[in-house]
Amino acid sequence: MDRPAVWIDVTASDASASRAFYGELFGWRIDVDEQLDYGLVDAGGSLAGGIGQAGDASPHPVGVVTYVPVEDVTAAVARAEEAGGSVLVEPWTLPGLGTMAVVGDPDGNRIGLWAAL
Structure with a gap:
């Protein structure tokens, strides 16, 4: 595979409980940014x-x-739409890091796109 996954994002109804679960299950250390409520x-x-x-x-x-x-995230979003997918989260930029977006495949599965600076 010439494009291995680079990031996995878990969005939870109770992020604190999910962080405790994954930390215990896999032994992960999770550093929480309290302002963003993101670990x-x-x-x-x-x-x-x-x-x-x-x-x-x-x-x-x-x-x-x-x-x-x-x-190129914008080009990849266009390819996803042409292939029958949909844009679920429009491209956004993380200053100094890169650009992200989330698209849906024809079945509604979500996949993230990432282009580093």
């Missing part, structure tokens, strides 16, 4: 990720999204 997972060198809170202020519903690297 960055330190999985010891394996796939990186985070666990955040679902809610009215979040465009992300409860569930898991795996992010795959692409050269």
Whole structure:
């Protein structure tokens, strides 16, 4: 596979409980940014990720999204739509890091797109 996943994001109805669950299950250390209510997972060198809170202020519903690297998020979003998918979260930029978006496949499964700076 020439485009392995680079990030996994868990959005939970109770982020604190989910962070405790995954920490206990896998032995992950999770550093929580209290302002964002988002925990960055330190999985010891394996796939990186985070666990955040679902809610009215979040465009992300409860569930898991795996992010795959692409050269250009806007172009990848267009390809997803042309292939029968849909845009679930429009592209947004994380200053100094890169651009992300979430698309749905024809069955509604969510997949994240990531282009690092």
